[in-house]
Amino acid sequence: MYVQRVECRLFRCLENVIFEPEPALNIIRGGNAQGKTSLLEAVLFAATSKSHRTNVESELPQYGADQFQLRLRAQRDTGAVDIESRWFRGTKRIKVNGVPQTRLSDLLGRVNVVFFSPEDVDLVRGGAAQRRRFLDMAISQVQPPYLAALQMYRQALRQRNELLRAAQPDHDHIAVWDAQLAQYGAVMTAQRAAFIAALSDHAARAYTQIAGAEPLALEYAPDVRMDESLAAVLERSRTSDIKRRVTQRGPHRDDFAVLVDARPARSHASQGQQKSAALAIKLAELALARERVGEYPVLMLDEVLAELDAQRARRLLDAIDPQVQCLMTTTELEDRHGFRDAGSALFRIERGRLEKD
Amino acid sequence: MLFSAPSVERLVEAFRRLPGIGKRTAERLALHLLSAPEEEAQLLSEAVLEARARVRQCSVCCNLTETDPCPVCADDRRDAATICVVERPAGAMAIEKGGAYRGRYHVLHGALSPIEGIGPSELRIDRLMRRLEEDAVREVILATNATAEGEVTATYLSQKIAALGIAVTRIAHGVPMGGGLEFADDATLAHAIEGRTPVR
Ligand SMILES: [Zn+2]
Numbered sequence: 256m257y258v259q260r261v262e263c264r265l266f267r268c269l270e271n272v273i274f275e276p277e278p279a280l281n282i283i284r285g286g287n288a289q290g291k292t293s294l295l296e297a298v299l300f301a302a303t304s305k306s307h308r309t310n311v312e313s314e315l316p317q318y319g320a321d322q323f324q325l326r327l328r329a330q331r332d333t334g335a336v337d338i339e340s341r342w343f344r345g346t347k348r349i350k351v352n353g354v355p356q357t358r359l360s361d362l363l364g365r366v367n368v369v370f371f372s373p374e375d376v377d378l379v380r381g382g383a384a385q386r387r388r389f390l391d392m393a394i395s396q397v398q399p400p401y402l403a404a405l406q407m408y409r410q411a412l413r414q415r416n417e418l419l420r421a422a423q424p425d426h427d428h429i430a431v432w433d434a435q436l437a438q439y440g441a442v443m444t445a446q447r448a449a450f451i452a453a454l455s456d457h458a459a460r461a462y463t464q465i466a467g468a469e470p471l472a473l474e475y476a477p478d479v480r481m482d483e484s485l486a487a488v489l490e491r492s493r494t495s496d497i498k499r500r501v502t503q504r505g506p507h508r509d510d511f512a513v514l515v516d517a518r519p520a521r522s523h524a525s526q527g528q529q530k531s532a533a534l535a536i537k538l539a540e541l542a543l544a545r546e547r548v549g550e551y552p553v554l555m556l557d558e559v560l561a562e563l564d565a566q567r568a569r570r571l572l573d574a575i576d577p578q579v580q581c582l583m584t585t586t587e588l589e590d591r592h593g594f595r596d597a598g599s600a601l602f603r604i605e606r607g608r609l610e611k612d
Numbered sequence: 613m614l615f616s617a618p619s620v621e622r623l624v625e626a627f628r629r630l631p632g633i634g635k636r637t638a639e640r641l642a643l644h645l646l647s648a649p650e651e652e653a654q655l656l657s658e659a660v661l662e663a664r665a666r667v668r669q670c671s672v673c674c675n676l677t678e679t680d681p682c683p684v685c686a687d688d689r690r691d692a693a694t695i696c697v698v699e700r701p702a703g704a705m706a707i708e709k710g711g712a713y714r715g716r717y718h719v720l721h722g723a724l725s726p727i728e729g730i731g732p733s734e735l736r737i738d739r740l741m742r743r744l745e746e747d748a749v750r751e752v753i754l755a756t757n758a759t760a761e762g763e764v765t766a767t768y769l770s771q772k773i774a775a776l777g778i779a780v781t782r783i784a785h786g787v788p789m790g791g792g793l794e795f796a797d798d799a800t801l802a803h804a805i806e807g808r809t810p811v812r
Binding site for chain 2: 417
């Protein structure tokens with residue numbers, strides 16, 4: 256699938272920008288803080304209702320504005336998809352093909368996107384919470400029932416934690432929330448296990464392509480093992496949970512290990528290896544999404560070239576299937592990779608104004 | 613804020629407390645009532661007070677009604693051996709519109725939600741259990757919403773009711789996960805009642 260047209264109004268520094276990328280490789284060039292990243296962020300927000308830079312949506316309107324609008328038109332094998340995202344003083348309204356949508360699950364998966372920015376090295380270097388966020392978003396985009404289970408689980412977790420804080424916790428009442436957590440937790444664990452196993456194969460391949468020889472592997476590290484009953488674990492930890500006033504066990508504590516050369520990349524890999532590993536995971540997400548939904552998502556790479564030497568940059572570009580629509584930003588104003596000769600579309604952005612070269 | 617008069621602010625606040633009404637809509641409603649002819653405001657306030665004064669909870673099923681018992685509980689042609697449990701009157705109304713259901717109802721007036729301070733004793737569960745002990749009920753259909761709270765309430769009730777040896781079923785088909793009954797269309801709901809499944 257590919258993005259045909261994006262309209263941004265009052266989004267970040269993009270006061271009124273229309274972006275019409277080509278179906279293959281698109282290079283968006285510009286200096287720092289000129290609006291390159293915001294353009295990708297706009298596509299990401301329209302497609303997922305989330306930003307990679309902030310959870311505070313009131314930071315998204317242009318300085319001094321109380322609203323913004325995004326409109327994204329994409330082409331899929333099955334037809335065109337039109338997403339309208341309007342934000343006004345804290346209220347967000349989303350329409351897909353003109354029909355208002357009230358739930359995130361009705362938006363995700365309409366236009367699949369994979370986003371990579373230099374901060375994504377935290378997938379390898381950062382804490383478990385970052386890896387869980389990646390997993391949840393990646394699986395939700397290709398497997399809507401996962402999102403439904405995740406939302407039910409999260410709500411049950413909030414409710415159970417509230418009960419644990421009560422002056423006199425009612426064990427019978429806690430037990431029914433345990434059952435709820437166990438039911439949806441099992442769905443999450445099973446889907447995460449399958450997803451990571453498949454992701455690991457693709458990531459290993461991508462890593463070899465961009466970084467070289469050492470093998471990369473991803474290993475699921477569930478907090479509660481799949482052969483254990485989550486319901487039983489929750490029941491056993493209930494007394495301790497009440498004392499600490501928080502649910503200590505379950506998929507909300509899951510993680511996955513990123514192994515380079517069979518050792519944890521978080522502590523044992525070089526910075527270069529960590530970056531390549533993070534990128535390989537994202538390219539794996541791309542390949543896996545294609546397997547699951549039948550066509551490639553839109554790939555967005557924010558300032559990855561600056562991070563890579565010429566050889567690795569070449570290898571990265573070679574690793575991307577020409578069928579993939581790629582939106583890539585760079586601060587490099589001269590075309591040292593020869594994008595123009597390779598037939599890529601070149602854009603230039605300056606102070607929030609976009610022009611096609 | 614558009615206004616500075618305290619009385620107007622109070623009116624806007626009152627609208628905002630209603631479900632589904634945001635700040636902008638509340639302001640629009642208030643502005644409308646203040647610029648419309650005075651009779652319109654009079655009519656609305658009288659209608660609210662009158663309905664409020666006449667409508668109470670049915671002493672049998674806890675649904676909202678002007679007569680006690682309510683028309684469904686008073687109707688001998690309805691099957692008293694089947695009780696459909698819903699969270700809110702809107703749920704009973706939605707199923708009633710589907711037209712396929714011939715049993716009776718029980719309205720809990722909510723679902724288990726510790727965050728909102730709602731435990732078992734805040735719901736009309738005791739009243740339901742008394743009904744089950746006193747009347748000859750063969751089947752209880754749990755039609756709580758497909759939200760985390762609705763599911764948990766169903767689990768809680770099924771455990772209590774199973775102890776009495778009464779069959780418990782849960783509506784299943786077509787009710788979207790995370791959704792309330794009032795958002796499902798009539799045909800979906802009729803299908804959901806027919807396709808109910810036993811609760812383990
Ligand atoms: Zn009644």
